Amino acid sequence: MLYAEVAVDAPLMAGQTLTYAVPSRFRDVVGQLIWVPLGKRIVQGIAFSASRTTSVHDVREVLEVLGNYSLISPLALELSRWISYKYMASLFEAAVMFFPPGFRSRVRTSFTVAANLTESQSHVLTPLETTLFDILRVKPV
Numbered sequence: 001m002l003y004a005e006v007a008v009d010a011p012l013m014a015g016q017t018l019t020y021a022v023p024s025r026f027r028d029v030v031g032q033l034i035w036v037p038l039g040k041r042i043v044q045g046i047a048f049s050a051s052r053t054t055s056v057h058d059v060r061e062v063l064e065v066l067g068n069y070s071l072i073s074p075l076a077l078e079l080s081r082w083i084s085y086k087y088m089a090s091l092f093e094a095a096v097m098f099f100p101p102g103f104r105s106r107v108r109t110s111f112t113v114a115a116n117l118t119e120s121q122s123h124v125l126t127p128l129e130t131t132l133f134d135i136l137r138v139k140p141v
Contacts, residue, residue: 003054004029004062006045007080007091008038014088015081017048019056026062031070031077033099035063046095048077072098 002024005017012018020036022029029047036045037060047062072080072095080095087094125133 002029002050002052003056003059004034004047005049005051006034006036006047006062007095008036008045009043009092010038010090012090012092014084015091017091018045019054019059020045021059021061022047022050023061026065027068028070029062029065031072031074033066033071035066036060037063044092046072046077046092048081048091071100 002022004020004022006020007017018036018038020034028050030050032047034045034047035042037043042063076098077095080091080098083089083094083097084091
């Protein structure tokens with residue numbers, strides 16, 4: 001099993017990373033933008049390093065890797081670490097400066113009505129859910 005040290009998009013101490021297990025379907029993740037679970041949320045992160053061992057127990061898995069290439073070079077990762085310690089910034093915030101334009105985007109949630117929703121499924125909706133269902137059927141958001 002491969003483990004990645006990930007700087008997540010959350011308020012952490014300078015230089016702090018969290019450990020995540022890297023599923024076998026992903027190859028080298030160092031320098032890549034990834035999605036990881038953090039509490040009940042899913043956040044962006046950057047893999048700063050990887051190893052075959054960890055001392056952390058109950059490690060959660062990386063959910064997704066964006067792209068098949070390193071977004072940040074090894075030199076930029078080291079410079080991000082220096083910036084994080086020097087200016088007491090989170091490691092993720094220090095690394096964001098090295099992202100190509102457009103990569104620093106937030107998750108946008110959208111809702112649409114499932115095309116395969118049957119009448120037998122729709123009768124279990126509450127009145128509020130029925131109202132939302134009718135609104136979304138007309139105009140997805």
